[in-house]
Amino acid sequence: xxxxxxxxxxxxxxxxxxxxxxxxxxxxxxxxxxxxxxxxxxxxxxxxxxxxxxxxxxxxxxxxxxxxxxxxxxxxxxxxxxxxxxxxxxxxxxxxxxxxxxxxxxxxxxxxxxxxxxxxxxxxxxxxxxxxxxxxxxxxxxxxxxxxxxxxxxxxxxxxxxxxxxxxxxxxxxxxxxxxxxxxxxxxxxxxxxxxxxxxxxxxxxxxxxxxxxx
Amino acid sequence: xxxxxxxxxxxxxxxxxxxxxxxxxxxxxxxxxxxxxxxxxxxxxxxxxxxxxxxxxxxxxxxxxxxxxxxxxxxxxxxxxxxxxxxxxxxxxxxxxxxxxxxxxxxxxxxxxxxxxxxxxxxxxxxxxxxxxxxxxxxxxxxxxxxxxxxxxxxxxxxxxxxxxxxxxxxxxxxxxxxxxxxxxxxxxxxxxxxxxxxxxxxxxxxxxxxxxxx
DNA sequence: ACTATATTCACCACATTAGGGGATAGCCGT
DNA sequence: ACGGCTATCCCCTAATGTGGTGAATATAGT
Numbered sequence: 055x056x057x058x059x060x061x062x063x064x065x066x067x068x069x070x071x072x073x074x075x076x077x078x079x080x081x082x083x084x085x086x087x088x089x090x091x092x093x094x095x096x097x098x099x100x101x102x103x104x105x106x107x108x109x110x111x112x113x114x115x116x117x118x119x120x121x122x123x124x125x126x127x128x129x130x131x132x133x134x135x136x137x138x139x140x141x142x143x144x145x146x147x148x149x150x151x152x153x154x155x156x157x158x159x160x161x162x163x164x165x166x167x168x169x170x171x172x173x174x175x176x177x178x179x180x181x182x183x184x185x186x187x188x189x190x191x192x193x194x195x196x197x198x199x200x201x202x203x204x205x206x207x208x209x210x211x212x213x214x215x216x217x218x219x220x221x222x223x224x225x226x227x228x229x230x231x232x233x234x235x236x237x238x239x240x241x242x243x244x245x246x247x248x249x250x251x252x253x254x255x256x257x258x259x260x261x262x263x264x265x266x267x268x269x
Numbered sequence: 270x271x272x273x274x275x276x277x278x279x280x281x282x283x284x285x286x287x288x289x290x291x292x293x294x295x296x297x298x299x300x301x302x303x304x305x306x307x308x309x310x311x312x313x314x315x316x317x318x319x320x321x322x323x324x325x326x327x328x329x330x331x332x333x334x335x336x337x338x339x340x341x342x343x344x345x346x347x348x349x350x351x352x353x354x355x356x357x358x359x360x361x362x363x364x365x366x367x368x369x370x371x372x373x374x375x376x377x378x379x380x381x382x383x384x385x386x387x388x389x390x391x392x393x394x395x396x397x398x399x400x401x402x403x404x405x406x407x408x409x410x411x412x413x414x415x416x417x418x419x420x421x422x423x424x425x426x427x428x429x430x431x432x433x434x435x436x437x438x439x440x441x442x443x444x445x446x447x448x449x450x451x452x453x454x455x456x457x458x459x460x461x462x463x464x465x466x467x468x469x470x471x472x473x474x475x476x477x478x479x480x481x482x483x484x
Numbered sequence: 485a486c487t488a489t490a491t492t493c494a495c496c497a498c499a500t501t502a503g504g505g506g507a508t509a510g511c512c513g514t
Numbered sequence: 515a516c517g518g519c520t521a522t523c524c525c526c527t528a529a530t531g532t533g534g535t536g537a538a539t540a541t542a543g544t
Contacts, residue, residue, distance in 0.1 A: 149407050210491085221476055241532085256472050257474075261475055440501090453523050458522095
């Protein structure tokens with residue numbers, strides 16, 4: 055049985071090229087093409103697709119919002135995001151809205167058909183760079199919810215004092231004054247901190263210290 | 270230049286078959302094979318791999334724990350989990366421990382070489398069913414920790430891009446290169462950011478950006 | 485007693501960031 | 515058409531941070 059596909063994209067050229075691509079493979083049947091998501095519920099209801107290809111930037115209703123609506127109304131429909139965007143926010147929002155896959159337009163041709171077939175076998179096709187982002191997002195959410203992971207980096211008490219001062223925005227001079235030690239000593243501590251945290255600049259130190267709440 | 274690969278797996282047969290597979294492709298160089306992760310830090314330190322293949326079930330140190338250790342000690346090393354397990358917990362823990370990819374052993378042959386190459390180009394290879402699980406995990410975590418709006422500082426889109434780059438530890442030069450603008454332009458944006466966030470140093474910017482979730 | 489680590493301090497050379505100017509061009513809204 | 519905002523670029527000087535090398539104390543552990 056062929057896979058019923060519906061396409062949402064405001065770009066006529068893309069719509070047409072996707073249709074042509076899918077028509078070359080008898081496994082696919084394009085059951086609907088739409089230039090906006092205003093009536094996506096009606097559209098999906100009448101065309102009854104197995105898979106929906108969804109663009110993000112569209113006039114009227116945002117593609118991500120459409121995903122949210124469709125997954126609520128048609129939980130069995132697999133939605134594949136196809137877009138040019140790969141910023142964290144859109145990727146994250148799309149996934150949370152219920153998308154089953156996310157591929158970038160710049161590598162459509164060869165992989166689109168494979169991606170759709172993968173959806174039907176329970177897979178979640180993603181462009182490589184998107185997959186990496188997804189893992190990172192998951193890592194972040196995992197680290198946050200895990201309270202104790204304040205992974206010890208074997209910082210000494212003094213180093214923690216210095217680190218804490220850094221995170222509070224103090225300069226080396228100010229730290230030296232606050233801790234009653236010399237500027238050069240502050241530097242020594244910070245060099246050690248760099249080693250232990252595997253970073254090479256103050257900004258990275260601050261980011262790491264906060265994210266892993268070492269402070 | 271070939272990709273240096275290290276293998277951690279307690280099953281001799283699997284180790285050998287992976288070695289044979291990789292040796293058929295000149296792009297790979299197996300620089301170490303180990304039957305447990307007890308000395309993984311030393312092993313990686315001396316063999317200096319680009320990519321580590323890690324089994325989960327091993328005597329002594331658990332593979333996931335090894336991932337945690339290795340990503341902390343060698344942040345640049347890409348770790349690919351290869352295992353027979355696909356339960357939520359192990360997948361989730363592996364990802365959070367810092368794995369860059371996760372593929373199931375039952376589909377090794379054809380895809381392993383591709384997966385390793387994908388790692389080197391910034392991708393995160395995952396078996397289709399794993400990818401689906403990862404998305405579901407992300408959807409769950411996303412619903413729990415709905416991010417709050419957090420005070421707007423009226424940063425322009427461009428300023429947010431620059432801010433985000435700063436938080437990721439990039440220097441002005443690197444940001445200029447990444448955004449295809451001049452060093453001086455980066456500085457201009459940062460001056461504005463200083464004004465809007467009421468701060469006077471990069472470290473304060475990073476601290477404020479992370480704590481108030483502006484990034 | 486010997487070793488390891490933490491803490492302290494110093495010097496040099498170089499790179500980067502901060503703070504003060506000012507300038508051009510495009511876009512948007514009234 | 516004007517002012518306001520964004521984004522882009524440039525110059526200069528002073529301040530601060532980075533990297534490498536070295537070393538003196540003290541304190542704790544084996």
